[in-house]
Structures are given as structure tokens and as C-alpha cells.
Amino acid sequence: MELYNDFYRGKTILVTGHTGFKGSWLSIWLKDLGAEVIGYALDPYTVKDNFVLSDLKEKITDIRGDIRDIKKLSAVFEKYKPDMVFHLAAQPLVRLSYEIPVETYEVNLMGTINILECIRNTEKTKVGVMITTDKCYENMEQMWGYRENDPMGGYDPYSSSKGACEIAISSWRRSFFNPEDYKNHGKSIASVRAGNVIGGGDWTLDRIVPDCIRALENGRPIELRNPQAVRPWEHVLEPLSGYLLLGEKLWKNPLYAEGWNFGPELDSIVNVGLIAEKLLKFYGKGTVKDISDQNALHEANLLLLDISKSRFKLGWKPRLTIEKALEMTAEWYKNYNKKNVYKLCLNQIKEFVEYGGKI
Numbered sequence: 001m002e003l004y005n006d007f008y009r010g011k012t013i014l015v016t017g018h019t020g021f022k023g024s025w026l027s028i029w030l031k032d033l034g035a036e037v038i039g040y041a042l043d044p045y046t047v048k049d050n051f052v053l054s055d056l057k058e059k060i061t062d063i064r065g066d067i068r069d070i071k072k073l074s075a076v077f078e079k080y081k082p083d084m085v086f087h088l089a090a091q092p093l094v095r096l097s098y099e100i101p102v103e104t105y106e107v108n109l110m111g112t113i114n115i116l117e118c119i120r121n122t123e124k125t126k127v128g129v130m131i132t133t134d135k136c137y138e139n140m141e142q143m144w145g146y147r148e149n150d151p152m153g154g155y156d157p158y159s160s161s162k163g164a165c166e167i168a169i170s171s172w173r174r175s176f177f178n179p180e181d182y183k184n185h186g187k188s189i190a191s192v193r194a195g196n197v198i199g200g201g202d203w204t205l206d207r208i209v210p211d212c213i214r215a216l217e218n219g220r221p222i223e224l225r226n227p228q229a230v231r232p233w234e235h236v237l238e239p240l241s242g243y244l245l246l247g248e249k250l251w252k253n254p255l256y257a258e259g260w261n262f263g264p265e266l267d268s269i270v271n272v273g274l275i276a277e278k279l280l281k282f283y284g285k286g287t288v289k290d291i292s293d294q295n296a297l298h299e300a301n302l303l304l305l306d307i308s309k310s311r312f313k314l315g316w317k318p319r320l321t322i323e324k325a326l327e328m329t330a331e332w333y334k335n336y337n338k339k340n341v342y343k344l345c346l347n348q349i350k351e352f353v354e355y356g357g358k359i
Helices: 021-032 070-080 094-099 101-121 157-176 179-185 208-217 237-252 272-283 308-314 322-335 341-356
Strands: 012-016 036-041 061-064 084-087 127-131 188-194 196-198 222-224 230-235 259-262 269-271 288-290
Touching: 012 021, 012 070, 021 036, 021 237, 021 341, 036 070, 070 101, 084 101, 084 237, 094 101, 094 157, 101 127, 101 157, 127 237, 157 188, 157 259, 188 237, 196 208, 196 322, 208 222, 208 272, 222 272, 230 237, 230 322, 237 259, 237 308, 237 341, 259 308, 269 272, 272 288, 272 322, 322 341
Parallel strands: 012 036, 012 084, 036 061, 084 127, 127 188, 188 259, 196 230, 222 288
Antiparallel strands: 230 269
């Protein structure tokens, strides 16, 4: 598949969190683009994860490790000398962060700082794309999207830990990887923030699509704890296409070393209840049950991203409608137990690219 001007072919790319949902899809895409992929992560969440079912372990260099382990992480950088790093490893769940706030901060903040330090100390590593989240912004539940220069913050430990990551990334960029001093250090570091990502192979707890699929497979109604919550939904391949495009831009020009939003079009910013209903339509069966609880742990009801900067400065834009994103998602879950999952993913990557035109 000829994409990104053959840019990634032959490059050594480290992906942290490659056993996770987004990390597995990114690793498959990079592998198909001709990159030598080095994965560094904890074990996959379940035996049905995209990483496991796609047999990705046999197709890339698969390393088990914790990003808090700076000694092991440094040894990986020293041995493989990656050209680029896509850092996705994290504790990614809002509600879990209330149960393990200290660990959430250790993994998300100090893990990110460890990656930044390894990049700083590895001469061959030129680019770091640091994946955070749309929840890094101080969310006032406003009706317009957050821009890249809006204040960082976060109500819950997860969101605030990601806001802290953004502050650390900005500090390391200005202190050690300043674009104005690029001739001396030769490195470009950017942070990226995506909306609520959906797609095949995600079995994480407390996410709407995996919760829906588990209910459907067990013949139970889909229980929605916050059906009116509005989120910027996008298929997993949407932000990944942005990360890959940004990686190429950073390699060629340090002026792209900034923060970037990769969210959906406005018509894909809908509530949880509508997502569940549309998923049922494409899956072909199921019912929905509202179990809202006024005393539940705090979760934002409204969160929007402004993607103007990525659209105009990078030339990136979303490809899929919300209907198409949910159709592809349902297609994966209907076929994962009867088709070759690696080929299923490659076919969906091809479908994604052809649906929106070449990148």
C-alpha cells in the first residue's frame, strides 16, 4: 500500500503501548508501510484484544515492559536506536483513575517523562509523537471546541494526569528540544490529542463500544450510565492517520513541534445513546437500557475539539462519517472470530484510505 510517500519504509519505529487498542492498529499500519516496528508495553488486556487476534507478536519486535522502568526502557532505546517514537502507553481510564490515582500519575506523567529522557539521550531518535487525550484540557463543558493553546487541566486523576503530561512535554520541548535550536539537537517533539476513539479490537472496561459488544455477545441489554453525554467520536484510523502525517512533517521540519488536535467533524459529535442505537443497527440485534445514576463518579457531559489547526497547517481532515465509522466497527466485531484478524485490519485500513482519498 503506497502511502505517506513511502516515508516510513525502512525506518525503525518504537511504539509504546503496542498491545493496546490504538497501539495495535498503529503497529499494523506501520508494518504495512514498511517500517521496522519495535513494541514496548505490558501484556494485552484480554485474549480477544486486537494485538492477540492479529498475531502481531509474530510480525514485529514485541517487548514486555513498564514505561516506569527507566532502566529497561533505556536499554531498549540503546539496543534498537529508533528513528521515531509514538508514545501511546498509559493508564487510559477515567473511572479507574479514581481507584488508583497515584499509579495513574506514575504511569502517565513519569512514564511520559521517561520516554522524553530516552529520546533526549538517544542520538539517532529524531522524532517523538506523544499521544495524550482530549481530556487534557480544563473542561468547562463549553459549546465550542478546545483549541491547542487552551489551558490544560482535568477534574479526575486521569484527565489531570494527562494535562500534567502536556505541561511536561512542553517543558522538555522548550528546555531540550527547542525548534529554534534544532541544528544542535536535531529532534522534534509534538503532542497529539484525539477524541473518543472507536473501532474493532477494543475490549477495555467502561468504554461504550466494548460494553455494547459484551452485552450483545451475552444476550443482555446494553446498559448506559450516561446516555446524554456528548463526545467527539471518531474511528481509530482517523487520529492514527493524523499521527502518521505529523510524524513525517516533524521529520522534515521542526516547526511542527507543537500540540495538535485530531477530532471528528461536527456531525460526529453526538451523545452516547445515539452511538449505542447506531451500533445496534449495524450489528443487527440488541436493546438499550438507561441506568443513569445521579450519585455516580464525575465524568464530563460535554467535550469538543477544534481541529482547525490540523486541517489548515497539516492538511489533515477526518475521512469517515459517524455512520461509516460505526459500520466498520460493527463489521470487525461480527467477524473477529471467523476471519483472519490481521487481514481484516489491513482491509479496513485500505477501505479507510480509499474512502477518503489518498493521504
